[in-house]
Amino acid sequence: MSIRILRRISQIAFFLLFVSLLLLTRFSGAGSEAADINRLDYPVRVFLEIDPLHALTQLLANWSLHPALALSLLVLIPTFFLGRVFCGWVCPLGALNHFFSRFPRSSRAWRPYSSGQKLKYYILLVILTASFAGIQLAGWLDPISLTIRSLSVSIFPALGWVIGGTTVFQYGAFIGAIFIVILALNRIKGRFFCRYLCPLGALLGVCAKSALLRIGRKEGPGRREGLCCPQGADPGGNWRSAECVGCFNCQNIEVKGRLSFSFLPARPVETKGINLERRRLVGALAIGFVLPPLLKAGQKSALGGGAKDPALIRPPGACNEQKFQKLCLRCGECMKICPTNALHPALGEGGVGAAFTPILVASIGYCQYSCTLCGQVCPTEAIQRISLEQKKALPSKGGIKIGTAFIDRGRCLPWAMGTPCIVCQEHCPISPKAIKLEKIKSSVGKKKSVSLQRPYIDPALCNGCGICENVCPVGGKRGVYITSADETRDNINRMLLSAKRQ
Amino acid sequence: MNTDRREFIKRSVKAAGVSVLSGGAVWYFIKRSRKISRAQELHKPDYQRGREASLISVANGQGPEKNLAGALENIGGLGRYVKRGEVVLIKPNVGWDRTPAMAANTNPELIGALAGLCFKAGARKVIVTDNTCNEAKRCFLRSGIGAAAEQAGAQIMMPGKRDYCEADLGGKFIGLWPVLKILYEVDRVINVPVLKHHAGSGLTMSMKNWYGVIGGGRGRLHQKMDQGIVDLAAFVRPTLTVLDAHRVLLRNGPTGGKLRDVKELNTLAVSTDEVATDAFGAELMGRPRDSIGYISLAEKRGLGTAEYKRILVTG
Structure with missing residues (x-):
């Protein structure tokens, strides 16, 4: 069996593993007892944990690293020996790009190197500098984050709709469109995203530049075929070792001898480095330093308190906003697993820099009272792994509160129209109920006065789960709604005054 | 190429x-x-055809399984109501993502026992369904009803958007509304509600349990709740009703959430008359039955008798 076939098998196997783990990122109900209802039986985070780009940017942004991300050494260390085999053999987006470069068949897949391929190194530098300077952007372009996000909030739900699913995501079409464009770009040049844009590929390229496994020339006749490098690494002459993804397409092709991969070959092919231009490097550094303050200056959430975006409702267990934005990988695993379809990618909420981070949209889904799944899939604990007890406890007793419900007296049926309705109170999962009913006689909108039960909120009991907003029969803008006010993760955004004690 | x-x-x-x-x-x-055929659509899911008499029987003091067996025996055994080769639909209350101890859902042991008895009576197939309030999978899992029903050999049906059809309920308040198609596709329907507190209707029992066989924006039906309940009760007529009052929610219903909201009554009623069942349930909870609006409304509609003691069968 040729090594090329092995590579294809590896790509397919890893892609299937990746998709299977992503499909398994759901509420399985493995244990039906209260204690382990939210247990996950599969390592669904593992592709994110082995991602060295995430590890490095997390390290630069937080000066600490979630222990799980140390797994990225499994990818990083082999790169120094074998080159970018992660890109060519493992990466699921790499596999997809590789596939769509070749099928339907196109000769454009084998286009040679162009200096534009240096763009990815500058992008990497911008991301690294920005994370050092306080804002975490790796998740936008990192291939693992990007693929998980695109499949979770767009491609899977779209396929689901065909077979009768009902999952929706705000901005899902936008995220899906980006993904489809990335795949379509392969028709212009093979592995377009990997050549020009991928910051993880750039990071691995830097490590792979002097890898031990190299192309050399051997004696004897080889295959007389044209070169077929999908990555533009030009193996036949002036080989770009940092571009090569080890796909072995050029193995045994005859170009002034037979090309062959081996460790430190006796007759290596002529090799070219990355050759970044100093001016552009300085430019990338400058952008990296300018971006964070620029994004922060346009971001209400940086202020906290009364200025906060009311729609910036984070999942239960989320860190305070500043830390959250530094830790979140924008992968969308939490959105995928949320059993009520409550978590959605943000776009403007929380500032442009927080695009694709998770927020709770109560008009679509609500935070299930006895669920802690989002924290369990988060690879960096941007959403912490909270216990069920912590989730259910009263906010005044160390419990978690993600926001507060408010009645819109102009839209609530009993308040505005004198019409009986208790749906929000009925669904409130807290005991005693955080939504109370007051018995009154009302003559609003009716000829005779009628007895009514009118809802009001007890903010000390409310945990902001949003089921009231979700089930309110007033369509569109609901008669009761939640905002981030009084969330426990952020002291500045607390609303109720209570003596804090140690 | x-x-x-x-x-x-x-x-x-x-x-x-x-x-x-x-x-x-x-x-x-x-x-x-x-x-489903147009004829079925126009026909109401009435599974009381061939009913001989209105009966109610009560059992208490034991576990759900023994209580059920005892109460059924008083009214002639399940074999009188479920015949060989029939398909039975069991409609418990699986509304909430709550464990059995919290009493927000029907007792799972009871569902398991009832499904078992149906098979014993010769049923070909037993289906357990409910349009839950919280996410369906979590509700069926955490209520224990999913496991109990499957263990007894019954099928779980978590309704999806294609499981409903638009039907004219012919009520005073509810007209065209999405209804579970399965209601038209079985031979028997057994309603198995749990008795609990509910702020909108006072108590939720058997007639209120039919909110779980319809789809659509059910929240709107709370605007005339008593009328809505009676309209639904007039639409779906079950073969039998089994009222679960083993653990009941006294307050913070219908969700509860704390053990201090729950009282153990270890009681169960089996009846062919939903109005009688609900009247019994109200009195069991210490509420005069005319304080529950829909009971008298249903009696006026001719759906049954609130004087449950007149049809009470004792062993």
């Missing part, structure tokens, strides 16, 4: 033809398997 334009068009047409044909076939069979 190169393809010229002609070849390309030829192949495209072939591919399109195959996909249209196979897609169409799949679509047709899905559609056909889900279609």
Whole structure:
């Protein structure tokens, strides 16, 4: 069996593993007892944990690293020996790009190197500098984050709709469109995203530049075929070792001898480095330093308190906003697993820099009272792994509160129209109920006065789960709604005054 | 390999033809398997046909399984109501993502026991369904009803959007509304509600339990709740009603959430009359039955008698 076939098998196997783990990122109900209802039986985070780009940017942004991300050494260390085999053999987006470069068949897949391929190194530098300077952007372009996000909030739900699913995501079409464009770009040049844009590929390229496994020339006749490098690494002459993804397409092709991969070959092919231009490097550094303050200056959430975006409702267990934005990988695993379809990618909420981070949209889904799944899939604990007890406890007793419900007296049926309705109170999962009913006689909108039960909120009991907003029969803008006010993760955004004690 | 334009068009047409044909076939069979006839649609799901008399029987003091067996025996055994080869639909209350101890859902042991008895009586198939309030999978899992029903050999049905059909409920308040198709596709329906507190209607018992066989924006039905409950009760007439009062929610219903909201009554009623069942349930909770609006309204509608003591059968 040729090594090329092995590579294809590896790509397919890893892609299937990746998709299977992503499909398994759901509420399985493995244990039906209260204690382990939210247990996950599969390592669904593992592709994110082995991602060295995430590890490095997390390290630069937080000066600490979630222990799980140390797994990225499994990818990083082999790169120094074998080159970018992660890109060519493992990466699921790499596999997809590789596939769509070749099928339907196109000769454009084998286009040679162009200096534009240096763009990815500058992008990497911008991301690294920005994370050092306080804002975490790796998740936008990192291939693992990007693929998980695109499949979770767009491609899977779209396929689901065909077979009768009902999952929706705000901005899902936008995220899906980006993904489809990335795949379509392969028709212009093979592995377009990997050549020009991928910051993880750039990071691995830097490590792979002097890898031990190299192309050399051997004696004897080889295959007389044209070169077929999908990555533009030009193996036949002036080989770009940092571009090569080890796909072995050029193995045994005859170009002034037979090309062959081996460790430190006796007759290596002529090799070219990355050759970044100093001016552009300085430019990338400058952008990296300018971006964070620029994004922060346009971001209400940086202020906290009364200025906060009311729609910036984070999942239960989320860190305070500043830390959250530094830790979140924008992968969308939490959105995928949320059993009520409550978590959605943000776009403007929380500032442009927080695009694709998770927020709770109560008009679509609500935070299930006895669920802690989002924290369990988060690879960096941007959403912490909270216990069920912590989730259910009263906010005044160390419990978690993600926001507060408010009645819109102009839209609530009993308040505005004198019409009986208790749906929000009925669904409130807290005991005693955080939504109370007051018995009154009302003559609003009716000829005779009628007895009514009118809802009001007890903010000390409310945990902001949003089921009231979700089930309110007033369509569109609901008669009761939640905002981030009084969330426990952020002291500045607390609303109720209570003596804090140690 | 190169393809010229002609070849390309030829192949495209072939591919399109195959996909249209196979897609169409799949679509047709899905559609056909889900279609209910117009006659069925106009017909109300009345499973009281052949009912001999209004009866109610009460059992208490034991576990759900023994209580059920005892109460059924008083009214002639389940074999009188479920015949050999029939398909039985059991409708528990699986509204909430709550454990059995919290008493927000029907007791799972009771569902398991009832499904077992149905098979014993010769039922061909037993289906357990509810349109839950919280996410369905979590509700069926955490209530224990999913496991109990499956263990007894029953089928769980978590309704999806294609499991409903628009039907005219013919009520005073509810007209056209999405209804579970399965209601039309079985031979017997057994209602198994749990007795608990509910702020809108006072108490939720058997007639209120029919909120779980309809889809759509159910929240709107709370605007005339008593009328809505009676309209639904007039629409679906079950073969039997089994009221679960083993653990009841005294307050913070219908969700509860704390053990201090729950009282153990270890009681169960089996009846062919929903109005009588609910009247019994109200008194069990220490509420005069005329304080529950829908009971008198249902009696006026001719759905049964609130004087449950007159039809009470004791062992």
